[in-house]
């Protein structure tokens with residue numbers, strides 16, 4: 414038995430599925446999770462000493478690669494001064510200033526501890542501001558695991574094939590309306606059904622929890638127009654796209670301004686961090702200024718702020734950072750697509766910037782229904798081969814591949830393309 418197998422054997426007796434988040438389980442791809450011991454740059458090493466080129470990047474935040482020396486330095490220096498105060502710090506001010514300066518629509522921000530919390534809080538602020546209750550979300554989009562957001566959600570919910578979660582009372586989801594991604598008519602129909610009840614539309618500006626599904630031309634601007642027409646708020650969930658597609662996230666990339674934005678782990682460079690922010694008049698609804706209550710001892714934690722400040726400053730101050738990262742994504746995913754084409758592998762490769770996904774389907778994927786046409790067993794075989802040949806992909810068809818600045822074209826990416834070619838040559 415490998416060390417990972419031994420650890421997993423005990424883990425399943427102590428934690429549900431042996432993991433602390435379902436997306437870490439390898440059940441759907443019939444493998445044993447690799448227990449990770451350390452990570453550097455584009456690589457992760459497991460408990461048995463196997464090294465992998467990592468395309469998960471802790472689900473997004475490791476955009477500079479693992480263990481970036483400047484981030485690490487600022488974390489260790491800050492940790493030496495105390496781990497948590499439950500009181501205001503200068504770094505929180507610097508962080509708020511940085512986020513507001515980088516993201517076009519954010520005038521005020523509140524730090525929280527995860528993307529889930531950010532969404533939960535942004536929705537409360539939207540409801541408080543509009544004095545309305547209903548929220549429109551899209552099938553296949555994932556906004557964390559609060560009750561109201563698990564309706565037809567992406568990510569682990571989609572991998573498990575469960576439409577919604579048990580343990581969520583009907584009362585908690587009666588105000589959640591589901592629309593189809595990339596389909597403005599489905600949103601229009603919901604607005605027409607309850608024109609004065611919809612507090613907000615929440616959307617991942619790039620669907621990145623049902624695989625990767627970019628917005629079609631006019632979808633995001635169309636949502637903006639519908640929200641304006643019906644006096645509703647537009648919330649962009651930029652947990653994945655924020656500080657990844659561009660310094661100002663998807664809203665800058667596509668030139669569409671939401672009213673509120675949620676962010677997650679990328680702000681903390683891998684430390685547990687989230688944030689929500691947006692128009693000043695909405696954020697001033699939040700306690701202690703306004704009557705929308707939201708709180709947290711660990712919010713703005715000094716060590717997490719130090720990590721995030723360091724990462725975001727590098728992203729802001731490195732000339733052409735996003736131009737180069739996105740060009741690398743265009744090249745890599747373009748090569749991957751051509752390769753799969755050459756070996757006649759039925760597939761749809763969706764990509765935008767440094768995010769991409771190979772769907773094992775012959776259909777064009779532009780929403781939840783088309784994503785679900787993917788052959789998950791075929792993905793599982795591909796995943797297992799890649800894993801056992803040193804390439805760590807998400808253990809689910811319905812997740813993104815994340816490139817980082819640490820992935821080199823001639824090195825890690827070339828090796829990955831070669832490994833894919835070896836696999837398809839043998840199997841297609």
Ligand SMILES: NCC(=O)CCC(=O)O
Nearest residue numbers: 434436472568569622812
């Ligand atoms: N789609 C990937 C994630 O949402 C990662 C967070 C988690 O652990 O659930």
